[in-house]
Amino acid sequence: MAKVRSFEAGSAKVYILDDGVFVTDAGNLFGGSKKAKIKGAMRPVLIEAGDHLVLLDAGFGPELPEILVGRYELRRDEDMMDHLKEAGYGAGDVTHVILSHLDADHVGWALEPPSLPNATVYVQRAALEEAREMPEGDGRREAVPAVEKGVEEGWCELLEGNGEVVPGIRVEVRSGHSEGHQVVWIGSGGDAALYTADLAPARIWLDPDLIAGVDTDPEAARKNRIEVLTEAEEKNAPVILYHEPKDPVVRVRREGDKFEAEPV
Numbered sequence: 001m002a003k004v005r006s007f008e009a010g011s012a013k014v015y016i017l018d019d020g021v022f023v024t025d026a027g028n029l030f031g032g033s034k035k036a037k038i039k040g041a042m043r044p045v046l047i048e049a050g051d052h053l054v055l056l057d058a059g060f061g062p063e064l065p066e067i068l069v070g071r072y073e074l075r076r077d078e079d080m081m082d083h084l085k086e087a088g089y090g091a092g093d094v095t096h097v098i099l100s101h102l103d104a105d106h107v108g109w110a111l112e113p114p115s116l117p118n119a120t121v122y123v124q125r126a127a128l129e130e131a132r133e134m135p136e137g138d139g140r141r142e143a144v145p146a147v148e149k150g151v152e153e154g155w156c157e158l159l160e161g162n163g164e165v166v167p168g169i170r171v172e173v174r175s176g177h178s179e180g181h182q183v184v185w186i187g188s189g190g191d192a193a194l195y196t197a198d199l200a201p202a203r204i205w206l207d208p209d210l211i212a213g214v215d216t217d218p219e220a221a222r223k224n225r226i227e228v229l230t231e232a233e234e235k236n237a238p239v240i241l242y243h244e245p246k247d248p249v250v251r252v253r254r255e256g257d258k259f260e261a262e263p264v
């Protein structure tokens with residue numbers, strides 16, 4: 001078993017989990033008809049914060065969702081649940097799940113079926129509203145029935161903007177990749193770490209001019225990306241890159257029009 005890596009952010013302990021790697025045509029991520037293959041990891045983040053055990057995003061879940069079969073390939077020997085166990089926890093120990101947005105590669109273990117029986121799942125209301133408007137067969141829209149069921153049954157809570165979910169863990173709405181997309185600050189001041197989710201999911205996004213075909217609002221994404229990464233640099237905060245296959249934790253430094261990454 002690979003070792004789960006961890007680091008401290010103030011009084012919180014942060015584990016980088018792993019839900020495997022997806023492979024897809026570049027065109028699925030950047031638009032156009034590029035046939036080159038592109039690979040992305042999924043790195044849900046587990047945080048011990050006081051009595052709380054908080055998960056940030058939740059991989060693809062037990063299997064690749066039906067709607068992605070044929071377009072995406074999922075490779076893994078171990079999944080997020082194996083890595084949770086390796087960090088010393090079981091599925092029942094997770095108390096909070098924060099979903100950055102509702103794409104299928106972020107919500108899997110949290111929603112369908114909800115595999116974390118004692119967790120409350122936090123979603124921005126704006127993310128749910130956008131997902132309802134997506135076309136049939138879109139990954140975000142597929143998540144809607146599960147979120148609505150969760151709200152009805154009480155295990156899913158809709159957030160309205162920025163705020164602390166538990167002491168020391170603060171969500172901030174940074175739209176662009178999707179409406180109501182939220183990043184997460186862990187700790188504060190010089191002890192802070194940042195989870196950027198799909199606002200800047202891998203090193204190539206540290207060039208803010210790279211327009212991802214998957215951003216709903218590329219201009220907003222670009223502006224938010226620059227603001228959030230600038231703040232991370234000012235705080236010297238480790239930045240956790242959800243889709244980065246190698247060295248998912250970096251410090252960033254502005255270099256001309258883009259940010260350079262230094263593995264932590």
Ligand SMILES: [Zn+2]
Nearest residue numbers: 103105106198
């Ligand atoms: Zn993603």
